[in-house]
Amino acid sequence: xxxxxxxxxxxxxxxxxxxxxxxxxxxxxxxxxxxxxxxxxxxxxxxxxxxxxxxxxxxxxxxxxxxxxxxxxxxxxxxxxxxxxxxxxxxxxxxxxxxxxxxxxxxxxxxxxxxxxxxxxxxxxxxxxxxxxxxxxxxxxxxxxxxxxxxxxxxxxxxxxxxxxxxxxxxxxxxxxxxxxxxxxxxxxxxxxxxxxxxxxxxxxxxxxxxxxxxxxxxxxxxxxxxxxxxxxxxxxxxxxxxxxxxxxxxxxxxxxxxxxxxxxxxxxxxxxxxxxxxxxxxxxxxxxxxxxxxxxxxxxxxxxxxxxxxxxxxxxxxxxxxxxxxxxxxxxxxxxxxxxxxxxxxxxxxxxxxxxx
Numbered sequence: 001x002x003x004x005x006x007x008x009x010x011x012x013x014x015x016x017x018x019x020x021x022x023x024x025x026x027x028x029x030x031x032x033x034x035x036x037x038x039x040x041x042x043x044x045x046x047x048x049x050x051x052x053x054x055x056x057x058x059x060x061x062x063x064x065x066x067x068x069x070x071x072x073x074x075x076x077x078x079x080x081x082x083x084x085x086x087x088x089x090x091x092x093x094x095x096x097x098x099x100x101x102x103x104x105x106x107x108x109x110x111x112x113x114x115x116x117x118x119x120x121x122x123x124x125x126x127x128x129x130x131x132x133x134x135x136x137x138x139x140x141x142x143x144x145x146x147x148x149x150x151x152x153x154x155x156x157x158x159x160x161x162x163x164x165x166x167x168x169x170x171x172x173x174x175x176x177x178x179x180x181x182x183x184x185x186x187x188x189x190x191x192x193x194x195x196x197x198x199x200x201x202x203x204x205x206x207x208x209x210x211x212x213x214x215x216x217x218x219x220x221x222x223x224x225x226x227x228x229x230x231x232x233x234x235x236x237x238x239x240x241x242x243x244x245x246x247x248x249x250x251x252x253x254x255x256x257x258x259x260x261x262x263x264x265x266x267x268x269x270x271x272x273x274x275x276x277x278x279x280x281x282x283x284x285x286x287x288x289x290x291x292x293x294x295x296x297x298x299x300x301x302x303x304x305x306x307x308x309x310x311x312x313x314x315x316x317x318x319x320x321x322x323x324x325x326x327x328x329x330x331x332x333x334x335x336x337x338x339x340x341x342x343x344x345x346x347x348x349x350x351x352x353x354x355x356x357x358x
Contacts (some may be wrong), residue, residue, distance in 0.1 A: 031072040034143040041139040057128035064136025089345035114311035166182035197344020217268030224283030
């Protein structure tokens with residue numbers, strides 16, 4: 001799963017880099033350099049603190065990349081506006097950074113508030129996500145606001161930037177979109193999806209909780225031939241017993257490797273029979289079986305709910321202090337709406353709620 005997450009992240013990063021290079025040309029090349037430096041800084045700090053790369057950690061890195069790209073897009077679009085006003089390249093860059101700074105700063109600070117709370121209140125994967133995200137936010141602000149501007153200034157001084165062209169799509173830049181025209185209809189549809197999705201989640205009851213929270217059967221198998229994890233995961237999924245945690249572990253003492261598998265309660269025997277019948281040539285042998293309680297999962301779930309709630313209040317306080325209280329209420333309600341929408345769609349898709357999802 002870690003390898004799959006890293007591979008997906010790299011593909012996404014390459015796609016984003018290509019888009020930035022094509023759409024913003026020379027400025028996109030500078031942004032890609034800053035983005036690469038951002039990731040290097042993030043991974044370097046994680047290595048310094050001996051952090052272990054997990055799926056939630058990868059999610060934190062992906063979110064960091066997204067925020068860094070967003071910051072560069074805000075800056076470049078401001079520069080584009082200043083160039084349209086017939087300003088010089090130097091003047092457009094200075095004005096672009098000046099006008100985009102407050103937006104980037106506020107967006108990162110509100111996210112930083114949430115990530116710090118996750119570090120202090122969260123446990124396990126929730127805490128790990130908070131650590132990665134905090135480091136990533138600081139690194140992305142440094143690269144987006146300082147490094148890219150430093151490169152622009154250096155190119156201006158050396159005379160390597162006589163012009164700064166960017167692709168302009170008329171459909172995006174010369175139209176006014178009336179997003180609020182159908183707000184009542186979309187408001188109703190969104191809350192209908194939330195009601196159906198969350199209602200279905202309540203109907204599913206305990207079935208909606210993965211083994212992280214509800215506990216389950218934990219098995220350890222020895223084997224003669226190693227079978228890819230994804231192949232086993234696909235076979236187990238065909239049993240219709242919910243998500244399972246599947247991984248290979250190597251014993252440091254003797255170097256032996258075992259297959260560790262955790263599934264829902266009373267489903268261990270089905271999985272064992274599947275492995276013996278479908279992968280008879282692999283020689284899977286059940287070495288140990290036990291039941292994993294849900295107490296640790298309940299603790300993670302409880303801390304995550306508290307952390308998210310406190311993060312919302314932290315955002316509420318900052319936005320109220322920075323702007324107006326009515327803006328803060330609107331922002332928090334929008335976030336709550338998005339969380340409920342995400343949960344609703346997640347439950348409708350038949351997936352289980354686990355720690356990485358939180």
